[in-house]
Structures are given as structure tokens and as C-alpha cells.
Amino acid sequence: xxxxxxxxxxxxxxxxxxxxxxxxxxxxxxxxxxxxxxxxxxxxxxxxxxxxxxxxxxxxxxxxxxxxxxxxxxxxxxxxxxxxxxxxxxxxxxxxxxxxxxxxxxxxxxxxxxxxxxxxxxxxxxxxxxxxxxxxxxxxxxxxxxxxxxxxxxxxxxxxxxxxxxxxxxxxxxxxxxxxxxxxxxxxxxxxxxxxxxxxxxxxxxxxxxxxxxxxxxxxxxxxxxxxxxxxxxxxxxxxxxxxxxxxxxxxxxxxxxxxxxxxxxxxxxxxxxxxxxxxxxxxxxxxxxxxxxxxxxxxxxxxxxxxxxxxxxxxxxxxxx
Numbered sequence: 643x644x645x646x647x648x649x650x651x652x653x654x655x656x657x658x659x660x661x662x663x664x665x666x667x668x669x670x671x672x673x674x675x676x677x678x679x680x681x682x683x684x685x686x687x688x689x690x691x692x693x694x695x696x697x698x699x700x701x702x703x704x705x706x707x708x709x710x711x712x713x714x715x716x717x718x719x720x721x722x723x724x725x726x727x728x729x730x731x732x733x734x735x736x737x738x739x740x741x742x743x744x745x746x747x748x749x750x751x752x753x754x755x756x757x758x759x760x761x762x763x764x765x766x767x768x769x770x771x772x773x774x775x776x777x778x779x780x781x782x783x784x785x786x787x788x789x790x791x792x793x794x795x796x797x798x799x800x801x802x803x804x805x806x807x808x809x810x811x812x813x814x815x816x817x818x819x820x821x822x823x824x825x826x827x828x829x830x831x832x833x834x835x836x837x838x839x840x841x842x843x844x845x846x847x848x849x850x851x852x853x854x855x856x857x858x859x860x861x862x863x864x865x866x867x868x869x870x871x872x873x874x875x876x877x878x879x880x881x882x883x884x885x886x887x888x889x890x891x892x893x894x895x896x897x898x899x900x901x902x903x904x905x906x907x908x909x910x911x912x913x914x915x916x917x918x919x920x921x922x923x924x925x926x927x928x929x930x931x932x933x934x935x936x937x938x939x940x941x942x943x944x945x946x947x948x949x950x951x952x953x954x955x956x957x958x959x960x961x962x963x964x
Contacts, residue, residue: 719901726880726939729963730826733758736885736932738836738955741765741793745952750777752951756959757781759801760823764836764887766795774799786821798834810867812838817864818886820871828880828939828964833872835886837861858896861889865896873903881938881964887955889931904935907945907960918947918956927956934960 735758739749750773753761761782763770771789774782778799786807787797794815798804800823807821819834838860843853872882884904890896908916908930917927927947932955934945945960 715898715901719905722903722905722937723881723941724939725941726828726964728826729941731943731961732760732825732964733959733961734760734762734883734885734934735957735959736762736764736834736887736934737957738764738887738932738953739766739770740953740955741767741770741791741795743770743952746770746773748950748952749957750774752948752957753778756948756957758959759825760832761799762832762834762885763797763799764795764834765793766797767791768795770795771797786819788816788819790815793839794836796834796836798832810864810871812860812864818868822879825964829878830964831872831875831879831882833868833882833884833886835868835884835888837864837887837889839889858894862896862899865899869899869903876937879938881936881940883934883936883940883962885934885958887932891929891931900935904937905942907934907936907942907958907962916945916947916958918958920954921951921956922954931955932958934958936962940964 733756735753735756737749737753739746743749753774754777761778763774766787766789768789768791771787775785782799782801784800784802784804785798786804787795787799788809789795789797796809796816796819798807798819798821802823802825805822805824807819809816810818810820817835817837819832821832821834823830823832838857840854840857840861843850843857846853868884872884876882884900888897888900890900917930918932919927919929921927936942941963943961943963945958947956947958949956951957
């Protein structure tokens with residue numbers, strides 16, 4: 643029995659270590675570890691036969707190393723924000739509207755129930771823009787929108803003036819929208835993001851790994867472009883806010899690359915109440931693809947997902963102090 647436990651622990655720890663560097667790095671470590679039962683079993687093995695098991699020593703070393711790396715990511719991430727001076731509250735919502743939404747009134751009601759100060763939307767079509775302006779035109783005096791047919795439209799609706807707005811494209815399809823807002827005599831940069839979707843890989847299971855690999859490379863390139871443009875300008879702004887549909891799970895290295903430079907509004911990895919996808923009649927959301935992240939002089943007060951509506955994503959709302 644001991645031998646089986648040893649082999650099992652070694653196999654899992656080596657596997658989670660190796661996957662840190664493969665196509666879906668860290669899946670085992672970030673999704674399954676550290677969990678209490680595994681640590682208790684490991685502790686038992688240590689007490690029983692640590693000195694005589696070189697194999698177990700390797701497993702312990704790898705677990706400790708991975709734990710240290712995870713702690714390092716967390717510490718580096720939370721150091722990206724500092725308390726603001728003379729803070730004022732602002733409410734932000736990011737929402738993938740779903741371009742083929744069959745019941746848009748339900749999604750409009752979600753927005754209306756919150757009435758955020760800043761609304762960032764993805765999959766904005768011309769029909770969606772008209773609906774939003776008809777419903778909220780008196781509330782949001784300022785907008786920067788790029789509606790498109792299909793899933794690539796993007797836009798910002800704001801109660802505050804928007805300036806210096808620009809779009810980052812990939813094959814003439816926007817994946818990020820960058821804009822400045824003035825609020826409480828402070829300059830804030832918003833990056834409204836919709837990274838390339840891996841839906842094609844999910845829908846074509848016979849060629850999943852090839853398609854997912856291509857999508858992963860594309861998302862990685864898109865993130866690099868966003869970072870190259872925004873990070874050098876950080877001293878120009880009181881804070882920067884990156885929000886939207888990143889189409890990226892928390893255990894992927896793309897997210898870790900972002901996490902090094904940005905703090906996530908919902909840092910707890912295992913809090914399923916913050917999962918945003920997929921929102922269907924068959925199941926509740928069980929993964930997170932949508933995020934609100936920030937760097938600079940800013941403080942997150944409260945962040946939550948808004949249940950219901952008719953998009954395949956849930957809206958995420960964050961109250962912040964700037």
C-alpha cells in the first residue's frame with residue numbers, strides 16, 4: 643500500500659510539474675493542488691519513511707517548489723496596486739453580450755439593475771449598439787464603440803468623458819480597445835479586451851489540440867501586444883484597468899503573465915461564485931473567462947458576477963476606489 647501511495651504522489655507531482663511548461667501548463671497543480679487530502683497523505687508518508695525514499699524526497703521538493711512559485715505569483719500580483727489618495731467610488735461592469743443573443747431584453751435588465759459608471763462590452767453588433775443607446779442613451783453621455791457583425795465588436799459606454807481612444811486589431815478584428823477617462827481629477831486608462839476565442843477547437847474535437855495550440859499562440863501574441871502598449875505608460879495614469887473576456891483560464895500561463903503585472907479583482911481561485919462561463923439552461927458556470935484587473939493607485943471594494951440573463955457569459959461588476 644505504501645508503495646502505491648509513493649508512486650501515486652510521485653506521478654501526480656511530476657505530472658503537475660511538467661504541465662507547467664506544456665500546452666495547458668499547470669492544469670493539475672492549479673486545479674487540483676494544493677488540496678488538504680493530498681498534503682495529509684504526503685505528511686503521513688514523510689513520517690513513515692522519508693529517509694529511505696529518494697522518490698518521495700523528489701516529490702516533496704517539487705511540491706514545495708510549486709508552492710513557492712504560486713506564492714510568488716500572488717505576492718507579485720497584489721503589489722501592483724496601492725491605496726489611492728482622496729479616493730472616490732466607481733462601478734465598472736464588463737459583459738460579453740453574445741452577438742446572437744436571442745433575448746437581449748434580459749441582458750439589458752442586468753445592466754439596468756446595476757447601472758455601472760463604466761460599461762465595457764464585447765461582441766457588440768450594430769443591433770446591440772442601437773438597443774443599448776435606446777435604453778441607456780440618457781445615462782451614458784459618452785461612448786466609444788466599434789460594432790461589427792459577428793463576435794468581434796467592442797465598446798465602452800461611460801458617464802465620464804472618454805478620450806484618446808484606440809483599437810488594437812488582429813487581421814482587422816479588434817481584440818483590445820484602449821481609452822482614457824478623467825474621474826475625480828484623476829486619469830484612468832481602460833483596456834477593454836476580447837482575446838481570440840478557442841471555440842473553434844472546442845467545436846472540432848477531432849482536431850482539438852492543433853486548433854487549441856494555434857489559438858493559444860494567438861492569445862499569447864495578443865496579450866504581449868497589449869502589455870507592450872500599456873505597461874510603458876503606467877506612470878502617465880493614476881491607475882490602469884484591464885477588463886473583458888480574456889478567453890483564458892486561471893491556470894494557463896497567459897493568465898500568469900498578466901497576473902505578474904495586474905491584480906485580479908477576484909483573487910480566490912476556488913471561489914466558484916465568480917465563475918462566468920458557460921451560462922446555459924443545462925448548467926451553472928464552472929469556469930472563469932471574464933476578468934476585471936488593475937494596476938496603480940486603486941482599491942477593489944467588492945466584485946461579483948451577476949447571475950442570469952441570456953448571454954453565454956455572466957456580467958462581472960466591480961466597485962472600486964480611485
